[in-house]
Amino acid sequence: MLCLALAGGCGTRQSGGPQVNTPALIVSGDDASPLTRTEMAALKSTGQIDRNLPAEAMPDVARQYKYFLRKGRNTMSVFSKRAELYLAYSRKVFRSRGMPEELAYLAIVESGYKPDAKSPAGAAGAWQFMPYTGMKYGLNQDWWMDERLDPYKATEAAADYLQKLYGDFRDWPTAIAAYNAGEGKMSRAKEGTGGRNFFEVKARNHVLDSKAQLREETKQYVPRFLAVTKIMRNLPQLGFEPIHPDKAPGVLRFTVRPGTDLLAFSRACGLSWEEFSAYNQHHKRPVSSTERSCFVYVPARYERQATAFLRSPQANAYANWRPARVTTSADSWEKISRRCNVPVAQLQAANPGKHKLVAGATVLVPRAANMSATAVAALDAHNAGRGQSHEPRKARLKPGNARTAPLHGIAVAASRSHKLQPDETLYAVARKYKVSLRELQECNQIDNPDKVRAGCLLRIPGRAVASGEPAAGSSGGRVGKAGAARQTTYTVQHKDSLWNIARKHNVSVDDLKRWNKVDEKSLRAGTTLVVNLD
Structure with a gap:
């Protein structure tokens, strides 16, 4: 169990086209109201990425900036407040790699830092990774989880991807545009226009054919990011509610073993399942993956309870x-x-x-x-x-007590036959002759009852052999005196497991272990196992 303290892809248009499940942010017209002196000062503020922007870039940046100050002000307020929970960790990730910290604001443009954001095109998470790119950068997506919805791990993946893009383009605005459009699209547009960076490509975009051109979404994506960055640096001065990422409630990351009972984990921390899930939206099940260890997050104030639970035996109730x-x-x-x-x-x-x-x-x-x-x-x-219904009555089936004994072998005296009629089922035939469906199938070597057709001539077996009762006309075979259990042996093959051996013989793994004093670690090819069939 590893515990990591955390401070409290992109809409990824890797395949091109709009994918953010947030309000449309492309500005279609200028706001006539002029910027105040304070607003102008914030617009002129610079950081590592927006330093030395070309003059031709500023009109689009200013339009996006005015949009978020005016018409989109409420959207900006919601996004900045939501980002407060994650910015300290995101900045730390980028800072630790020598990358500009303001890259942390890219998730605001992508999703408004919404961990479970999903787009119609299939992008997901705060960093809006598409499935393939997410898998490429270590975000597992399977029956158990979708790690694109883990805002912390997705931030680490986004940093990996952005670092790779910067290595390709050697320019942050161009790398950011590629995060949106896809590296292939950006490379082709750069080659086709002869532009050295995003702004030159954008200015010459018209020379490309319609398929190769950057979409309007990408052309406004970089200006939008730069505008959001300038606002986030100056929230109080621009009249927005200040945020304090370094004071956000702490979250702990635990690495849990396969098959951890997450529902029990939430209860151990005193959290409702809804509260627990809000921190762990990447998990699709109330049980963690039984195939690999994974991350689980809980508020830092529950560290003692979480640690105690993960050390307890009940934590891994679903490991097998x-x-x-x-x-x-x-x-x-x-x-x-x-x-x-x-x-x-x-x-x-x-x-x-x-x-x-x-x-x-x-x-x-x-x-x-x-x-x-x-x-x-x-x-x-x-x-x-046995004269039971298909669905045992609840009075007869009590959780924890119900167990089906392995079915016995069948002794066949095929002295009768039956021609299957239209609309007649094997089960109906079995009931007519008072034999079990399994007996009928084994007597006629039928693997799939659904494939038996009308007109088929069925052999009707003699009565089944009860435990310890020899079949009529038989010498008893492996069955000895009354009440003796029938046994067989099995030689373990390479790549066998107790589970598939048990399945072959319709017995439980626990019985195999008990009969042979063996477990998965001590199971060896060539070993002979005893299997009780009764």
Whole structure:
């Protein structure tokens, strides 16, 4: 567990075109009101990036500047106040790399520092990374999370990207324009116009064909950034509410192990799930990725509670779980509970909002859970053979106690046959002859019941062998005296795991461990395992 204190891509038009999910900021007309002396002084203020701007750049900068002072004043107020939470850390990131600190204001232009901002084109986060560029700069996007929505990690990725662009163009305004338009587009525009920097390319943009030209969005992007930078340097003088990034509430970054129970984490810190999620919008699930360690953020005042929880055994309650696809709508949480011996309540807590399972959905389940349609059908057939309903009554199924015993082997005496009729199902045939669906499938070597067609001649098996009861006409095989468990052996192959061995034999991982005194670390190819089939 690593804890890092944090002070409290761009709309990334990497593929070109507008993508910011914020008010349109391109100024279409000049405000007739003149700038005051104070406003003019702020406009003339300079930093590392807006020093020595060419004279031809200033009209567009002034127009954007006046927009945010007049018509867009409320927008500027909201954006600057939201930025207060992140600016100290963003400035620190850029400063530590020898880059201009005012680059931290670029996220204001991108999203107004909104961590969960999303654009119609697919850009996301405060720094508006597109999916490919985000992945390229270390922002994971998968079933578990979208790290573009992590404002701190995304800032680090943006610094990496901007540093790369500066290395390509050797000029900050040009690098910033490339952050918006895409490095390829900017390079081609520079080559096609012969311009040495963004401002020269912009002045000669008309010589390019329509496809190669910089969009109006990009042409105004750099002036907009420069205008926002000048305002952010002079907020109180310009009548805006001052911000104090260095005094913003502290946030702690924890590196948590795979499968951390985030819902329990929030409770341990005394936070509601909504409050916790506001700091961790990059997490899509109430459980952290079971595939890798990741970042989680909590207010600094909860450091003691957070540290104590992450050191406790309950922190990693889901370490051995995995995302799996529901293969049939006949499945349910009750059936999964019976197959993996995990309470229904715990399964549903890990999958909020998914009360009824549908085929094709992805859910979080223990690694030992067999999610195949065959496993579901076998459980249904087993229940039907015992006179149970497909959905056990709640009085019969208590979370934590329900467990499905592995189904027994089948002894077949195929003295009968049945021709499948139109609209007749295998399940109906199984019920007619009082055998289980699994018995019928195994007798006829049917892997997929849905592919059996009318007219098929089915062999009807003899009665199933109960535990310890030999089949009629058999010598007993591996079954000995009454009540004796049937066993088989399995030789471990290269790349085998306890989970896939258990799945092959329809037993649990815990049983395999208990029967053989083995775990994943001690499992070796060539080892012979005992498997109890009853």
